[in-house]
Amino acid sequence: MKKIKISELKAGMTLNNSIQCDFSYKTLLPKGTKLTRLHLEKLKNINPEGYCFIIEPEDLKGISLETLDKVNNEGVKRAFLDSYITGKSIYQNLACGNPINIKFAYETVDLLTEQLLSHCSLMLQLAAVKVIDEYSFSHMVNVAIYASSFARSLNYSPNAIKDICLAGILHDIGKAKIPQDILQKPGKLTEEEFEIIKRHPKLGYDELNKIQELKEHVRQAVLQHHERANGSGYPLGLKGKEISLYSQVISIADFYDALTSDRCYRGRVLPHEAAEILMGSSSLNDFDIELVRLFLKNITLYPIGTEVVLNTGQRARVVHIPVDFPLRPTLQIMEPDGLDQWIPAGRLELLKETTVFITSIISCS
Ligand SMILES: [Fe+2]
Incomplete structure (x- = not known):
């Protein structure tokens, strides 16, 4: 996968690879096309940002386009996929020994934060449904979304939100320098292997140090993202206020997304279980408990439209989320109509039904 400027393409050039540019994953200009002025105009019209992607078929694996298509907002979809493709391209380039193209990272952060500021709940919904299968790349986008949306709820300035979004995209970039067989080992890591993994914040920081224009607090957020308030984190074992607020x-966003994602060594946990684990870790002083409370209040644990199964065996859809009790949404109970369809059959307020709880998520819309 390669991100290219449309201005680098000239009429008369023959494409060595197909060009994908509308994010619908239908090839617009197939390999072998001789470019004309009309082609270039079309590319510019579809891509007002002025760039497009050359994509190989394997780049598309792992994206649930069906789920993504349910999001009824082109700008949100575009920003989400742009950050995925850009993040993946930066990561893969670095793994091959090429420098980080920070300009592309800035561009995608601009797009992502613009959409996030106007369509925050849709963005959170996309992060929650795990549209992308590949954990590493899904995680960098999701952390950027969770963290910048959290920063927005803390009333950070637009520039600070952009910095946090950038740090979210880049936070695990150091893993590009860690052997894949260790990163994707399905079983328990040996002590030695874990020590190698623990190098990734510093490796990422060192790479970002090569980019002069990058702000130091973005680098520090990457360096410190595994530090814990009680000093049990790594690489420096910082404590409390020694850890930057950005970090x-x-x-917190990193920890939450990791818990709610499938990993090669364990399955995901449900949002309310992740919330409990996060609160439990805060009581051990891993995280600032007030920040964790604010984070959980801000994110959409069960987005509206999520289809869930209850401990009663019933199937239901989330229709309302009480402001202070995001773990106890109001549900629309669904019943089979005998013709392979599910039809609405009454409402249930989990806030009032204390013995009923969600046991699994079927899908999110
Ligand atoms: Fe990490």
Whole structure:
């Protein structure tokens, strides 16, 4: 996968690879096309940002386009996929020994934060449904979304939100320098292997140090994202206020997304279980408990439209989320109509039904 400027393409050039540019994953200009002025105009019209992607078929694996298509907002979809493709391209380039293209990262952060500021709940919904299968790349986008949305709820300035978004995209970039067989080992890591993994914040920081224009607090957020308030984190074992606020925001988002994602060594946990684990870790002083409370209040644990199964065996859809009790949504109970369809059959307020709880998520819309 390669991100290219449309201005680098000239009429008369023959494409060595197909060009994908509308994010619908239908090839617009197939390999072998001789470019004309009309082609270039079309590319510019579809891509007002002025760039497009050359994509190989394997780049598309792992994206649930069906789920993504349910999001009824082109700008949100575009920003989400742009950050995925850009993040993946930066990561893969670095793994091959190429420098980080920070300009592309800035561009995608601009797009992502613009959409996030106007369509925050849709963005959170996309992060929650795990549209992308590949954990590493899904995680960098999701952390950027969770962290910048959290920063927005803390009333950070637009520039600070952009910095946090950038740190979210880049927070695990150091993993590009860690052997894949260790990163994707399905079983328990040996002590030695874990020590190698623990190098990734510093490796990422060192790479970002090569980019002069990057702000130091973005680098620090990457370096410190595995530090813990009680000093049990790594690489420096910092404590409490020694850890930057940006980094604390990233580390809470990182921890939450890791818990709610499938990993090669364990399955995901449900949002309310992740919330409990996060609160439990805060009581051990891993994280600032007040920040964790604010984070959980801000994110959409069960987005509206999520289809769930209850401990009663019933199937239901989330229709309302009480402001202070995001773990106890109001549900629309669904019943089979005998013709392979599910039809609405009454409402249930989990806030009032204390013995009923969600046991699994079927899908999110
Ligand atoms: Fe990390």
